[in-house]
Amino acid sequence: MKILHTADWHIGKTLNGQSLIEDQKYILNQIYEAIKEQQPDLVVISGDLYDLHYPNKEAMVVLEDALSTINLELNIPIIAISGNHDGKERLNYGEKWFEKSGLKIVTGYEHLLTPIRINDINFYIMPYFTPADVRQMFKVKGIHTHQEATEFLMNEIEAVINKDETNVLVGHLFVAGGASTDSERPLSIGTIETVTAQTFQSFDAVLLGHLHHPFAIQSDYIFYAGTPMQYSFSEANQAKGYRLFDIENKRVKQSFIPLQPLRSFQVIQASYEDVIHEKVTIQNKEDYFHFKLTEMDRITDPLMKLRSIYPNTLQISRQDFEVEHDEINVDxxxxxxxxxxxxxxxxxxxxxxxxxxxxxxxxxxxxxxxxxxxx
Structure with missing residues (x-):
């Protein structure tokens, strides 16, 4: 079975007042082309389809168009789950209707122990949850962390899973050791949100969303798709794309396929004079820029002047002073x-x-x- 795995679309995202909807439409078109080329049996979207719990109308139209293009025009079944950015009531409004066409949008936990079976693979679906969600759903006490909540859910699944068959988990969470970026909304404080990789040993493959780096964790069976495009300057040098899986008889083969964005995120360190006189090497002036500049004394309206040359300048910062930090060395x-x-x-x-x-x-x-x- 061939699966195209993507996640964290964040449709409707803005950065420093700049809407990224045009960039998102561009990258979604690349995903459509990838689906035409790869002809997967299933597309999995592991959460954070929207960027906000209450997306605006334009974002909702873009997502509806994307799902209908993949599901109806390209005739590919979809499993999509809610992430911590998604508002369940916005995402699942047509859940029962969508199922008739092979589009399964899962935002609740009622069917957590009943996998979706496609071909010979059991897909266990775990939308984003909090410990409070688990306490309320299963009427249990003493669960206060994501680790405790996930262990409880895994124990419930252990009671029903058939380990002789191929079992895949689709989820949205933070596996311990994974690297986060600035554009990911924290699930909670510190590391109380993280879950150890060993928690998921019952599965042949775990297809996750939440962390934006596709190589956030090194594992033989746990995989992040990452975002299809960059969403912050901390992601400027990250590969972006989707994952392609070939799963048969509990054997999992996978590869990461990069996508090319309409605009990249660039961090440029230089003097103000070099930048304003175009003495720095920049391949595309339409990219999104964070300029870290020296020699900015007596410069008025630097952002306006920079945008006259680099129209998508989103951030500038001074680099004239170095500040000593009193660091604490802890992992x-x-x-x-x-x-x-x-x-x-x-x-x-x-x-x-x-x-x-x-x-x-x-x-x-x-x-x-x-x-x-x-x-």
């Missing part, structure tokens, strides 16, 4: 949230975080996590 991916706060508190105050102070911090972390379920 945040190896620590729990309370351990991170504890390390920071001790670093600043030279005192341990204990007693009532520690209890208050734990309460605040849990309160923040629960609040995330409503955002």
């Amino acid at each position: 945040v991916h190896a620590l729990s949230d309370i351990e991170i706060v504890d390390a920071f508190y001790t670093h600043v105050t030279e005192e341990p975080l204990d007693g009532v102070k520690r209890e208050k911090v734990v309460q605040l972390l849990e309160a923040q996590l629960n609040q995330g379920a409503d955002e």
